[in-house]
Amino acid sequence: MPADMNDYFKKRTPRNEPPTGGDNKGSFESPFKGGSGNKIISTIIIIGAIFMALVILKPFTIINSGEVGIKVTTGKFQEKPLEPGLHFYIPIIEKIIPVNTRVRMITYSNAQHQVAIDGSHKYEGGLKRNPAIRVMDSRGLYVDIDLAVQYHLRPESAPKTIATWGTAWEDKIINTKVREIVRDVIGKYPAEVLPQKRQEIAKEIKEQLEKKVNSIPGRPVVLDSVELRNIALPKKIQTKIEELQAEKQNVMIAEQQKERAKREAERKAEIARGEAEKKRIEAQGLADKIKIEAEAEAKANKMISDSLTKELLELRQIETQKEFNEALKVNKDAKIFLTPGGAVPNIWIDAKDEKKAIMGSESAN
16 A cells, blocks of 8 residues: 555656646545545554454464473474563464463262263363263173373473374373273273272373373373272162171170170189289188297297206196185195096186085075
């Protein structure tokens, strides 16, 4: 577009037409005649045209944090990804595809909070929901596995990943491999042992999935975590396990009761042993006491026996005889019986008491 529209229209005026008079009515005049004003209008028109082109064609895009941009020129992907920021491109010839490199999650669950659009699940804040993975155990029974997988796209290899796998790379790399590995791992066990081997199964699934993902050329995806959330067994298997658990619980209760009874019996036996030991000690003490007293008494008797000499006995006899003699002075009716072969009296009888007894007997007759 010419810079001066007035000159443009002047050039359009026919030069071979003669003047038709003083008023020059037959000549063509530009409507933009007026110098600097025409230049301002032209500038505004040009700026407006450029602005409309920018709005319509939009030859730029903004890459946010947590994303990389992939520039495509006439269908060819550039190998180096674009960092976050403002980037320009040539419309029609070039385009920029933003690719999310944040941590994302795929969940496999039958919970009633899935979101579906046009029959396919969508991402919400990096979360993609799928139904629980239904696989068969070693005996052909169906089992539903509730799983959560976290992963992210490797930024430096994002252009090659999108060029190779397309924008649906998550379903091709993550989803298919998760289902394949879960099917292989669960298929080795019967359904009833799955809850008991939960930790072992979760570890095996994670290791196998890491191995599969890392074996892809270029390692386009980084696997962050794999969490086994739930194992939904067939109803009849679940009922059988619950019955088995109830039986184990009853056996455990019986064992606990048996152990308590055993401890109580041991406690009572210990008390009985203590009582018996106490009685034994008391009896032993009493026997020792009697023995000591007997030994002391025997020792005393021996000492007394050893001290009884012939002279001492004669002295004791004289003293006793003297006492009887004094007693006979007071009670002349007394009778004294002496031991055979000895002079020491050992029986004393009062004759008055004997007479009274005889007289009482005669009066009764």
